[in-house]
Amino acid sequence: MTGKGQQATNAYADRNSEIGILITKPRGYLALKSVLLLGRVGSLNARLVELTGTAPGEHAVDIGCGPGQLVRALADRVGPDGRVIGIDPSQEMIDYATGRIGASSNCRLEVGAAQSLPLPDASVDVVTSTFVMHHIPETQRTAALEQMFRVLRPGGRLLLADTHPTGKVLPAAVRLMSRFAARRTDDPHTPGHHADPLAAIDIRRYREALRAVGFGAVDFTTIPPMTGVLVATKDA
Template identity: 45%
Template sequence: MSAGKLLHGHSRHSDGGGTIDYPRGYDVLAEIGFLGRRRGVFTRLAALSGAEQGHQIVDVGCGTGYLTRMLAPIVGREGRVTGLDPSPAMIGHARRRSPDNCSYQVGEGQAMPFPDASFDIAVSSFAVHHMPVSARGTAVREMFRVLRPGGRLLIAEFRPPANPLAARLAAVLAGPAMRPTMPELLADLVPGAGFRVESTGTVGPVLYYVTAVRPLDAPS
């Protein structure tokens, strides 16, 4: 059993997925997994998102709200960061720790409770691998739907480390997240949803990211 599975409260899906219902335990494991570099890695993600003053951002699978809180001072008082997560425990934890320009809703990425073209930016960090296999494509298409034309997407996920010992540790922590590798999966899901990929890269030992744009002339 992976360390990640120990934090899952339950799974409602036959093809994987479920919720993480132990926010404090999740944060502890995240700090260990990033070897004390979690803040630096997420600072980099916030920059890669393209967030600016006044932007409306949705964080899909926001968990404890860590990235949401880092984006909040960037968008400022005129902006808003909305976190979405299927776990009421995670949402409650995030609400208690976030500034006024953050809001949170319980919900799933594959069925977002937001109107079309509601946001300037959609971000998702370490969330896609928690979704049922059959729902991952739907979730990325939902990110496309809720973005305005010209809106930006950032998805950050696990990648297998090159070092064999680190790869073994990552497999224990992430479990099924490494099968198939998320870089391979996102290479199909993101353009398949209609996005134009702008860049891909890595941050730290286990993070792979994709940035993309919803084209201005893309059909709704």
């Protein structure tokens, strides 16, 4: 490998270890997500918005917004007097989401990482981050949760969600896909590198961490067919 090629590889590795796994193929991601959720992406986003308690006029931020589907659902809920910011570390995802959402007076999309949010303290009412935590390097996850807590106003709500398959077929499918993903990357943060990939993506593992950074009530619920959700409230 040439000197420049090695430098580029090292720079990518450094960024990857600091930010986490980047998803750079929006259409492929959308197709995979639709398959895993059995085509229920729209109903899932509607339920997620409902669980946040988001109201017209509120300000929300979706961290790891990907192609922007949840951003649009939140924007519809907050209405013209509210505001929604979508943040993702992947420029490709932000570009794609911008093209899909178009010009909107109550939406903004920008590149950024969960562990260094470009937002003022106590500036939003709702924070969402779905199917994201397992992409963040494990050493950076507490910092990400602290940032989410920081930007929320007192009484604000945080929603974390990740894959939570039930039954026999769906867990087996997730394990198989995780092993396949692990073989395609050397990144140790890929769920397939864990002894049990289902444990790696179980959103319940963050309950105590949320309490430790200052959240009060932390509630867990599931959304069929395969989503687990934590909703935490910042005490007023």
